[in-house]
């Protein structure tokens with residue numbers, strides 16, 4: 001009986017702490033509102049709601065304000081992309097959530113991202129999957145993203161500076177690949193590094209205009225099918241010197 005009482009008390013204390021932490025987490029209410037009003041149940045008319053619970057939970061957890069420059073912290077949870085320096089942007093929260101859902105991420109998976117930028121998309125994936133590898137072509141951004149992710153204890157993300165066009169063969173093949181910069185075509189090395197049954201989200205189209213967000217699926221027999229999900233606008237995928 002005594003043991004039972006202690007256990008009950010411990011359970012109650014645990015619950016209280018968990019709830020307390022959640023309510024006290026910086027910007028938690030802004031994140032909850034962002035998910036509800038921009039992405040989930042109350043997403044604006046015309047937007048396909050994101051329903052994957054793991055994705056919504058990840059968006060509620062990851063501290064987006066840590067991934068934007070100091071001057072933009074007050075806008076971190078607003079419904080738009082924001083500048084992150086070097087002419088690059090962190091995507092709008094809805095696009096991050098939508099693209100993550102497209103990949104159907106699962107906790108035992110390994111995912112490759114091209115275009116680390118601030119590291120935010122990688123953090124969202126890292127909340128769900130086992131391992132994330134991400135490549136950034138601008139050294140300043142890549143180094144900053146790596147430091148930030150380390151400080152925030154995203155220990156399952158590895159950042160590399162380089163040209164992501166070639167993928168990252170060493171850690172592949174991948175369950176999913178996400179490209180967060182616009183390309184004129186799907187880089188063949190990325191298709192090669194996708195597992196059979198794997199999924200890729202990639203914006204394809206002309207630079208500085210509207211692109212199509214494509215879902216590319218590699219079937220178990222190795223054949224590739226693609227379909228267009230929605231029009232998007234991404235900064236261009238630039239190419240390193242060969």
Ligand code: SAH
Nearest residue numbers: 115117118120121136137163164180237238
């Ligand atoms: N996913 C990022 C936002 C991406 S913005 C985030 O969550 O913040 C697109 C990024 O792709 C930019 O940082 C840009 O420098 C990078 N990029 C452009 N071309 C690239 C390439 N060939 N390889 C890797 N990264 C590239």
